[in-house]
Amino acid sequence: xxxxxxxxxTDALRVVAIGGGTGLSSLLRGLKRYVAPIDGLPPIxxxxxxxxxxxxxxxxxxxxxxxxxxxxxxRNCLVALSxxxxxxxxxxxxxxxxxxGLTGHSFGNLFLTALTHLxxxxxxxxxxxxxxxxxxxxIFPSTxxxxxxxxxxxxxxxxxxxxxxxxxxxxxxxxxLVPRVCPPLPETLQAIEEADLITMGPGSLYTSVIPNLxxxxxxxxxxxxxxxxxxxxxxxxxxxxxxxxxxxDHVDAIHxxxxxxxxxxxxxxKRPIAGALRRAYAAQKVFAVQNDTFxxxxxxxxxxxxxxxxxxxxxxxxxxxxxxxxxxxxALRARQQNLARQKx
Numbered sequence: 488x489x490x491x492x493x494x495x496x497t498d499a500l501r502v503v504a505i506g507g508g509t510g511l512s513s514l515l516r517g518l519k520r521y522v523a524p525i526d527g528l529p530p531i532x533x534x535x536x537x538x539x540x541x542x543x544x545x546x547x548x549x550x551x552x553x554x555x556x557x558x559x560x561x562r563n564c565l566v567a568l569s570x571x572x573x574x575x576x577x578x579x580x581x582x583x584x585x586x587x588g589l590t591g592h593s594f595g596n597l598f599l600t601a602l603t604h605l606x607x608x609x610x611x612x613x614x615x616x617x618x619x620x621x622x623x624x625x626i627f628p629s630t631x632x633x634x635x636x637x638x639x640x641x642x643x644x645x646x647x648x649x650x651x652x653x654x655x656x657x658x659x660x661x662x663x664l665v666p667r668v669c670p671p672l673p674e675t676l677q678a679i680e681e682a683d684l685i686t687m688g689p690g691s692l693y694t695s696v697i698p699n700l701x702x703x704x705x706x707x708x709x710x711x712x713x714x715x716x717x718x719x720x721x722x723x724x725x726x727x728x729x730x731x732x733x734x735x736d737h738v739d740a741i742h743x744x745x746x747x748x749x750x751x752x753x754x755x756x757k758r759p760i761a762g763a764l765r766r767a768y769a770a771q772k773v774f775a776v777q778n779d780t781f782x783x784x785x786x787x788x789x790x791x792x793x794x795x796x797x798x799x800x801x802x803x804x805x806x807x808x809x810x811x812x813x814x815x816x817x818a819l820r821a822r823q824q825n826l827a828r829q830k831x
Contacts, residue, residue, distance in 0.1 A: 499532040500818040503682040503714070505629075505699050507538035507560045510690025513804065514719070515567035515624070517811025522623035531818065533624030534678035535564050536705075538698040540636040540664070543650040545582075545592045555600050556609045556628060560695075562595035565613075568622035575620055610672055625678070629699040632669035636698055638662045649694050656727050661744070662693050664701045671702045679705070682714035683825065684818040687750075689719040689805045692737055693728050697744045706745035713828075715821040717752035719810060722760075722796065722803045724773050733777040738788070753783050754813055758794040760803060768803065775803075791817075 504514055521531040539556045541547065546557035562579060569576045579595030602612035610631050617626055636649045640657040647665065679685060687696050696718075700706045709716060718741060720734045729737065734755055742748050755778045760768075768774065780790045793813055797806040 498529045500529050500684070500815070500822055501532045501534070501678070501682045501714075502814060502818050503534045503536060503678050503685045504814075505536045505685065505687045505696070506690040507541075507695035507698070508690045509563070510688060510695060510719075510721075510805065511535060511537065511560070512563040512567040513807045514686070514689065514810055514814070515564055517807030517809075518814060519568050519623040520808075521811065521815055528815070528819075529822075531815065533568065534675075534682070535568075535624060535626045536629050536675055536678075536699055537561050537564055537626060538695055539628045539630060540634055540649050540694065540698045542635065542648050543653075545596045547650065548592070549596060549600050550633070553600055553604070554633070555603050556631065556633060558596045558599035559593075561613055561626060561628060562593065562599060564626050565595070565616055565620055565622055568617075568624045568626070569620040573620070579620070610674075625674070627672050627675045627678070629675065629705065630669045630671055630702045632666070634669050634698075635665045636662055636694065637665050638693065653691075653694060653728065658730065659693050659728055662697060662701070664698065668703055671705050671708075676704060676708045679708045679712050679714070682712055683821040684814065685709055685712065685714045685716045686814055687716070687718045687741065689721055689810070691725055691728065692721065692732075692740060697741060700741065700745045700749075706747075706749065709745075709749055710747065713825055715751045715817060715824070716749050717754060717814075717817055718750050719754045719795075719805065719813075720756075720778075721776055722756050722805065723768060723775055726771065726773055729776075730772075733779045733782075735779045735782040735786075737776070738783060738786075748787075750788055752817060753788050753790050754795070755780070755790060755792045756795040756805070757792040758796040760796065764801070764803060767801075 524530045537560050541557040546559035581594040583589040583592050603609045637647045638652045639660045641660045646652050646655050720737050724730050783790050795805050795809050797804040
């Protein structure tokens with residue numbers, strides 16, 4: 488079954504979105520409206536690179552019991568890029584609430600696991616699932632190795648496993664993959680090489696964004712790519728992972744783990760968080776990330792401040808539509824700059 492909505496024309500803006508968790512799937516939901524040309528704008532060709540270190544919930548159970556890569560974040564990206572309201576999309580998100588061994592599992596996770604066993608290859612199972620759902624883009628696991636995440640905390644203690652890291656109540660000093668050496672997919676490196684724009688975030692800094700940059704060859708490919716590189720800074724501190732982190736601290740952590748500077752653009756939210764919602768987070772000792780713009784500019788990055796806060800809901804989240812609009816703007820700028828360089 489062909490990927491009916493995927494645009495491969497030479498005029499398409501090529502965007503590689505790197506991350507994981509709800510942040511990446513939210514961005515992809517916003518971006519898919521640009522897969523087809525709108526109002527004379529060129530279409531966007533999307534490639535998502537997704538972390539595979541999750542070891543909690545349904546994904547964690549499947550990893551432990553069936554020795555597969557965690558399918559949850561991949562499933563959410565598949566759904567985000569598929570047709571809204573499609574029956575298959577709803578089926579992929581269906582979660583069992585009863586049944587011995589089934590409770591807590593989503594159908595999509597089980598489907599990806601079964602397809603992996605049938606094909607013998609997780610990345611190929613993801614590709615086939617994309618075709619079945621007619622997604623508006625390509626989705627790649629950052630590596631096809633069965634990797635775990637290990638953190639060194641500021642007190643010197645080491646914690647193995649994403650779930651345990653998220654629950655640790657000590658600040659993170661650095662993280663790495665276990666095993667340390669794990670290659671990326673060739674398709675991922677090709678997408679990075681051909682991109683006009685590479686985005687990172689929004690999403691958990693240490694468990695969604697940075698793990699992708701620990702895969703051997705990915706930060707080097709990003710640095711070498713002609714693409715412009717942009718990071719969407721998180722809106723709030725993440726309990727214990729990024730407590731007291733400013734925007735600069737997020738960017739600094741990315742550059743430290745990537746072995747040097749990567750980013751051209753840093754995108755910040757400038758919309759104030761409503762009083763009731765702000766107080767609810769403050770009760771958990773969680774506050775908005777400080778926009779220390781001057782420090783970012785001082786390091787040679789262009790800072791873009793926009794109203795990116797989703798105004799509905801009981802959690803602070805990026806607005807998919809507004810976030811995707813910034814991606815489109817930057818991709819257009821990047822294409823124009825690349826064309827200008829070619830003429831020179």
